[in-house]
Amino acid sequence: MPIVAGIDIGNATTEVALARVDKGSVEFLASSIAYTTGIKGTLQNITGVRRALSLALEKAGWSREDFKKVDLVCLNKAAPVIGDVAMETITETIITESTMIGHNPSTPGGVGVGVGETISIFDLDKVERDHPVVVVIPGSVSFEEAAKMINDAFSKGIDVRGAICQSDDGVLIANRLNKVIPIVDEVKAIDRVPLGMQCCVEVAPPGRSVELLSNPYDIATIFGLSADETRQIVPVAKALIGNRSAVVIRTPLGEVKERRIPAGELYIVGPTGRRSINIDEGAKAIMEMVESSWPIQDIFGQPGTNVGGMMERVRKTMSELTSLPLGEIHIKDLLAVDTMVPQRVVGGLAEEFAMENGVALAVMVEAQELPMQRLASAIESEIGVKAEIGGVEAEMAIMGALTTPGTSTPLAVLDLGAGSTDASLMRPNGQVELIHLAGAGNMVNTIIASELGLDDMELVENIKMHPLCKVESVFHVRLEDGTVRFFDKPLAPELFGRVALIISEDFLSPILLDASIEKIRDVRRKAKREVFVTNATRALKRVAPAQNIRLIDFVVLVGGSALDFEIPNMITEELSKYSVVAGRGNIRGTLGPRNAVATGLVLSTVGRKIL
Structure with a gap:
């Protein structure tokens, strides 16, 4: 009996279904998956194909390089797609002439609002009594020296209203002062803070954000601004919303503008x-x-x-x-x-x-389908096994999806990948409609990275794929749905008080990000809805008879993104409005949403001569 390898080369992964095929039956031996090398449908795919096929051979009990056990390699027929x-x-906010300092240092000192003239800490002894000042402290001054100099100024009747320091010393200084003043620290460009200018420093209590400096009318009140000047200060106030600490300094030459x-x-x-x-x-x-x-x-x-x-x-x-x-x-x-x-x-x-x-x-x-034939010829030369282009990818996906228990035609398949969202529909007469749409897992990653300000794409992928929790003690966490989970063994100290990802049952990974669990969850879910739920309805309308989704009975979700812990539920909930039975596929009753096209490629060879 001949051995057939159905190989589905996708945008992100290459999947293999290895089976022994007879005239009227098929016996599946193994399945495997590997990362796609290069752009789908190009010669760079050969390395990924070879790796995936080797894994399948090994799972079937043969040597990884024993390609001659395979009689036929059947590839998916699809135009190369790149997303x-x-x-x-x-819009972009442009603020010049050192008009503002607004950020979220992890440990600002003190609390409250202080308004005064900016002055170097070295010039405190030159300040007149009862003249309100905000002290500027460079990194060369230690927290003990800074606290002593400010306390000495207090004893002389100097009205120190707040402080701006370069080092991460806000709390250390505040704990040593005889009076409570707001202190904003971690200001790297301390040398660019203009001296002799009117300044307002605000530090909110724990769990709160600044109120005065995020309101343009309060800023106008503090600095005595005109209506036109208040209009110009709006971008400053907007940039400070949500911060726990902030500084606004009014400079004579300061210019604030918002440009297109x-x-x-x-x-x-x-x-x-x-x-x-x-x-x-x-x-x-x-x-x-x-x-x-x-x-x-x-x-x-x-x-x-x-x-x-x-x-x-x-x-x-x-x-x-x-x-x-x-x-x-x-x-x-x-x-x-x-x-x-x-x-x-x-x-x-x-x-x-x-x-x-x-x-x-x-x-x-x-693009045209021509490169796929070049790829088949190259694979045949590389591994010494006959390779051919099988059926159209959409038809193969449906054949594979129909191995999901409980499905029947008319059946639609939503292939949720990394670069594109693909849909195909098989009607009772066997006719197949298909569509490829832009936007899938990679776009979700881009939106999450942008809105959370992240550069680490591995962290972004983990945020997309795993639920969140807040570590409230060394023995328990609060999950993002509000429930509490307890642990028998103490958690790692570095997790305490942090938002973390639940990577597995016993492994939590902290997120080193100054964002609440609600913010991260909302960004993640919004990105998935905007991309996958939107594209699911777009795609199904394209392939449905008369663009009416209600005329589709079954929708099976396949592909890598169908493994996500919440995307299938989001799509199922949306499609329930159209009375459609929708859910994650279970290819061959065992593989979940993976291997649909590869399985379909193998099934398409049943009943025809292979050797």
């Missing part, structure tokens, strides 16, 4: 011709134009802008990988999501960031 994600900022950034225009080519829309109109307007321009022939970006560069970079990458001319590569879909983008505040002194409106964009390119 890319970019963040386009709509030319994010660029999108040009969408559809049946009615080319239409344009500016990125700064937001995601809703962009998606309305995408829907009204369907089916999309191509999408371009305005030359010389960020979005234009993104579009051309995607085309160029695909052209280089497939050896196809740029003219044969077309962007077929786009997903836009409104989000918040952290922007560095120009003129800030403590690495301040302000959250500004932005649009996350995911695009998808489809």
